[in-house]
Amino acid sequence: MNHVLLFSPGPTEIIILVLIILLLFGGRKIPELMRGLGRGMKEFKNAQKEDEEDEKSAEKPGNEKKE
16 A cells, blocks of 8 residues: 555645635735745755855865865
């Protein structure tokens, strides 16, 4: 038996979740919430890229961090 299928939401559950979110936040707040979520995801990705670049530059010989 596949356990992944037991917890995946179907179309009915998604519609119910969307309706609950609409009732809780209202139609005007949702775009604002999504905008904030998008900005947060963008900042997270940028921070992740910076960390990867810092790791790559630290791996090169002769590049020591100055503190």
